[in-house]
Amino acid sequence: MNLSTKDYIYEKILPKVEKPGRYIGTEWNSVHKDLNDINIRFAFCFPDSYEVGMSHLGMKILYHLLNDQKDIYCERVFAPWPDMEKVMREEGIKLFALESRDYIKDFDFVGFTLQYEMSYTNIINMLDLADIPKLSSQRGEKDPFVVAGGPCAYNPEPLAEIIDFFMLGEGEEQMLEVMDVYRQWKAAGLKRKELLHMVSQIPGVYVPAFYDVTYNSDNTIESIKPNRDGVPAKIKKRVVKNLNKAYFPDKIIVPFIDIVHDRIMLEIFRGCTRGCRFCQAGMIYRPVRERTLEELESIAEKLVESSGYEEISLSSLSTGDYSKLHQLVEKLMSKYSKDRIGLSLPSLRIDSISLKLLQDVQKVRKSGLTFAPEAGTQRLRDVINKNVTEEDLINSVGAAFDSGYSGVKLYFMIGLPTETMEDVEGIADLGNKVLDRYYQVPKAQRGKGVNVTISTSCFVPKPFTPFQWEPQDTIESMREKQKHLQQLLRRKGLTYNWHDPELSYLEAVFARGDRKLSKVLIRAWELGCKFDSWDQYFNYEAWLKAFEDCGIDPDFYTIRKRDFEEVLPWNHIDVGITKKYLRSEYKKAIKGETTRDCRIACTGCGINLLQEGGVCK
């Protein structure tokens, strides 16, 4: 049988792997184009499994944004699952794009979205599978441009030697500007280097090779400076001014196989005004911009019609903060409940008002509610500016238990700045009080099978937050705290879940890492690291060896306290939040002073100065 490579993959490779539905590429609303009409081929890569990547809203937006351009063909690529990778390597199959099954090494762009640090080894692995040189400096005229964007791109430095250029901020406008420049470059038949210079003129584009980093003798950074004329000293993130005018696709791909979030994601607003000091998303996605009711209704209608999905999820960082939430829920319910289209409200701060809303929405299921007090004592909650009191929490869970809920999940972090054992014990204390509150409900009235689940994650200090200068708690200390909690949470009705601190430790390295880490990533990949965020593939020993082989001490990035004056690896990136604000927030944190929600009155974070005319509503 003589088959083309494409047919060989389909007929001979796919039968050998689990879940071949991950690789078939013909899902409803997927875009297939005639190559004769195409000038630019873009491989949109998500460095994790199909199920995770297909659940990501940003990819859905940019996929259709690019494909709406007549001469651009954007296709999807996910990290092949290890069983697929094994067969591909055995049979000499290179990484291909799902829609056309063409090799991505022949594309114009290979673009990665950076959603979490622990996906970086998958980028290296995907480049290797694609047969594209892993280092930017090794790529030649025939290789695609390897680009990246997404939240982790705000500290791009660990990937500086791997990615040709980064696109910082929201991509709806910037992506098309990059494509325009590429068209000109291609038509003029210029050299690779020249494109890099041309795109560096687009606001928000960062070409790491155009910047030199020098170091002090203690390995901290001395300076980050452009190494040529005409490139900006600071790269400002891009922000879409008016979300109502921003591009939003009227169709989304409907996968055949089950994915993590298999529903319509209706993005109601971007940004968050709460100002929690540990939360990077709350800082980097500023300013807050809402979509209007009319716009949301119109988007929902188009997506329901074109997808056939049976559920709409309202997506944002803090759903309850949408100014017209009740009206929106009412409108969507009255329009769609007769068609049995459900609504889900994740990221909702539960209080008695929102509980009523939730009950209206979820008519039957009373299985579980999630609360995120984040810290166990009021003192520590004030430090992190999580403005929730114990009374709030007990009232909310009380209302939930009173109305028949029996399952409650409580999310906390350990290792927060200034944390003591007393704060840790506060977590157990809160858990017990929540369970006590359940037993206060008369037996006949309460839901059966109470389960209060307490989960602790390990705090990772992130760039562009007030805690960006803080050391991470040590692995030993976090483990000790977890052990203590295990002892304290043995009561029937309580369940305690915790995360291994090693993964958070590595996340902390790369979150605040510098350029020297590119070689560690490659070394870790050589030692077999990939799919690090999946328990079954995470190999901490290999990581430690990678650091050792590269002569780099990971503690330098994690447990070291930075001086306010230190040049941080992301010093040349401007997300709009000023250092002055972060410093003042840090000082208030240490004193246990809270900062108000900036919807009440501006708190001066600086975001309204990012663009001319300001964009805070």
Add this chain to the structure above:
Amino acid sequence: MINLRLKFTKGPETKYISHLDLMRTFQRALRRAHIPIHYTEGFNPHPSMSFASALGIGVTSIGEYLDVALEEEIPEKDIMERLNETLPKGLEIVDAAVLKDKAKSAMALVTDARYSIELVFKDVIDLEDKLKDFMAQSNIVVPKEQPKKNFETVDVDIKPMIREIKVESKGNQNVILGCVLACGSKANLKPQLLIEALKKYMGDIFEVKEIKRIELYANIDHELVPLSLVDRK
């Protein structure tokens, strides 16, 4: 409530879609087509629809069946047209029929399935003779995996489940086998298991190019009747 039987094809584009995923795909296509499905009553309502028989992963078909209960009557022709516009490539409705009251479900009716299996032989051989000998065995025992028992294997005699097997056409090295195999709740033989038995008997002398299901039948008065012809209103 209107009971409807849809006959559909599953082409190469959707041959890797599992039974469960296919169910969801149809639900969403029906929704896009604005065809109102009846939901079951009870604590956790779900759409009333069922397939006649699960099709193995990698197998294509021109004779699959799906029973759907509708909330209201819609002309069969409209249903076919609307659904064919909203189904992904590789799925196509070829017949739609409203069923008589109290009609049995396709799942309960099906007893047999016809397959066409294309094999590519390494050398030219006289397959008719070999097949005759194969079927002349007093029993044909193969190990069968049991998904519900941790994929432990158990020996099964598949001979009674092979109702018919013959060479339908042949080229130089390509042979198309036509066969009718037991299918349904009483007895079920997957074509892959038959192929294993053939390999065990003849040796590893061929490759399977394509397995295609042709039709599903109900055994009515000792006669095999395509499901699309049973209980039509």
